[in-house]
Amino acid sequence: MKRYEFLTVLGASAGTVIFAPFLASCSKDITATSDPIPSGASGVDFTLDLTQAANAPLLTNGGSLVKSGIIVAKTSGGVYVAVAAACTHEGANVVFDSANSKFHCPNHGSNFGTNGSLLNGPATTALKLYNTQLTGTSLRVFA
Ligand code: FES
Known part of the structure; x- marks a missing residue:
């Protein structure tokens, strides 16, 4: 290998080592600033039987659970609320x-x-809000 060829190969390798981390961080920035994930499913309508053990967290003020992509909570004041569980930023629950x-x-x-x-x-956007309706021990969550 001639001296010129050796230096050319050496320069390309050094450039790869120096710039690769910057290129990787640039791609992360693009992901972090992408458009928000659409929040909330449409056509939601399900009922939670509060006598079932799986739904027991909703018997206590401050309790919550996630069902079908929706987080249902009982506030400290005893009010049932339901919103889309996926954060509108990057989708974490x-x-x-x-x-x-x-x-x-x-997440962030x-x-x-x-x-x-x-x-x-x-x-940058709100979570989709769902309706709740308590009838006896049945809690309906619907759009
Ligand atoms: S996923 Fe980033 S703040 Fe929720």
Whole structure:
């Protein structure tokens, strides 16, 4: 190999080593700023039997559970609320923070009110709100 060819190969290799991490971080930035994921399914209509053990968290104020992509919670005041579980930022499941009466995304820290309204980002849109209707021990969740 001639000296010129050797230096050309060496330069290409060094460039790859130096710029590869920057290229990787650029692709992460593009993902992080992509459009929000559509929030909430349509045509939702299901009923939770509150006598079933799987639904027991909803018997306690502050309890919650996720069913069919919807997080259903009983607020500290005893009101049932239901919103889309997938955060509108990048789709992580939100959790119910009963002490602060809000839904919190543990992924990047977005917060949403109990009606799904956006309290703070990085999410830019609200969670879809669903209706709840308690009849005896049956809790209906519907669009
Ligand atoms: S996924 Fe990023 S704040 Fe929820």
